[in-house]
Amino acid sequence: MADAAIRSFAAVELMILINAEEITARSVAVSLCVFLFAEFSALAERKKRWLSDLFLAVPFAVTFSAILVAGLQGIGLVMFAAVLYSTVFLIFLSRKVSALQERLHQTCDDGKELERLLRTQNRYLIHEQDAQIRLATMSERNRIAREIHDKVGHLLSRAILYLGAVRTVNKDEMMDRQLSILSDTLDEAMQKMRQSVHDLHDESIDLGGNLEHILSELRNFSVERDLDLDRDVPRECKLAILGITEEAVTNIVRHSSGTRVQVILHENRDFCILSISDNGSVSEETRQRVRGGLTDGIGLSNIRERARSCGGDAYFYTDDGFTVYARLPVRGEADAANMAAE
Numbered sequence: 001m002a003d004a005a006i007r008s009f010a011a012v013e014l015m016i017l018i019n020a021e022e023i024t025a026r027s028v029a030v031s032l033c034v035f036l037f038a039e040f041s042a043l044a045e046r047k048k049r050w051l052s053d054l055f056l057a058v059p060f061a062v063t064f065s066a067i068l069v070a071g072l073q074g075i076g077l078v079m080f081a082a083v084l085y086s087t088v089f090l091i092f093l094s095r096k097v098s099a100l101q102e103r104l105h106q107t108c109d110d111g112k113e114l115e116r117l118l119r120t121q122n123r124y125l126i127h128e129q130d131a132q133i134r135l136a137t138m139s140e141r142n143r144i145a146r147e148i149h150d151k152v153g154h155l156l157s158r159a160i161l162y163l164g165a166v167r168t169v170n171k172d173e174m175m176d177r178q179l180s181i182l183s184d185t186l187d188e189a190m191q192k193m194r195q196s197v198h199d200l201h202d203e204s205i206d207l208g209g210n211l212e213h214i215l216s217e218l219r220n221f222s223v224e225r226d227l228d229l230d231r232d233v234p235r236e237c238k239l240a241i242l243g244i245t246e247e248a249v250t251n252i253v254r255h256s257s258g259t260r261v262q263v264i265l266h267e268n269r270d271f272c273i274l275s276i277s278d279n280g281s282v283s284e285e286t287r288q289r290v291r292g293g294l295t296d297g298i299g300l301s302n303i304r305e306r307a308r309s310c311g312g313d314a315y316f317y318t319d320d321g322f323t324v325y326a327r328l329p330v331r332g333e334a335d336a337a338n339m340a341a342e
Helices: 002-018 025-044 049-070 075-169 173-203 207-215 235-255 284-291 301-309 333-341
Strands: 222-227 260-267 271-278 313-317 322-329
Touching: 002 025, 002 075, 025 049, 075 173, 207 222, 207 235, 207 260, 235 260, 235 271, 235 301, 235 322, 301 313, 301 322
Parallel strands: 222 260
Antiparallel strands: 260 271, 271 322, 313 322
């Protein structure tokens, strides 16, 4: 914008010089040509700088010739030199400013891009740090559980055995009552110790991390994930989810002709819903076997057994590709065992 204004101002000054002696039809025509070439040079500045300079040189050459023809060789040449010098100097400054502005914009853009990359890298590092902390915590929980089970559990077992031997040889009824209380206390301590070890082991199963590890086998597929992992679920349910997912992924890798896999895990108050589907083609023989409940030999019986191990069930659909659908109750182990027995 500034460069175009400089060229227009220079064209006006040249037109004044051309018409300084007298205004004639010839001088007006020459002035129009000077103005048009100046505007052409402003337009060409955006595409080719050398062409812009060439267009700008034409008005000055025409004006210089007009001054010589009109005989204004004194004050006219001085004014012409002043216009020429000021125009060249201002255009030079304008180009310098434009170059500096472009560098400033480029620097700002580079700074924003670097800031975006740094933020992305920072989020990645935080995620990796959280993952390492989680793994270290789980490893420590497993170590503590092993220590309690191997050492404290062993000592409690010895104490219970020794106490049983003492009660066997004891003949004093008063002492037998006290030994019975001590035996009940040791049995309760053993149960609570086992429950504590069991709880530590339950928390050490990283459902999200293990699911991502299993899904990483689908390298040749586009995997869509919709995993609801906000709530904690019982150990048996976690193991069933991981087992079903691993079996389904194995079947997809071996048999699917599709390109896309969708994995959905939703949790509510009473159930976990797991759905794993692919867009591969399914043969008519497989459709008939699935509809008839004949899942042996195609890797589906294990999925159904894993679902039933925690009181749930699995279903298979072949309408659009192949879908494994499991409905697993979110219950304690005792409830799951009762449901499985029923």
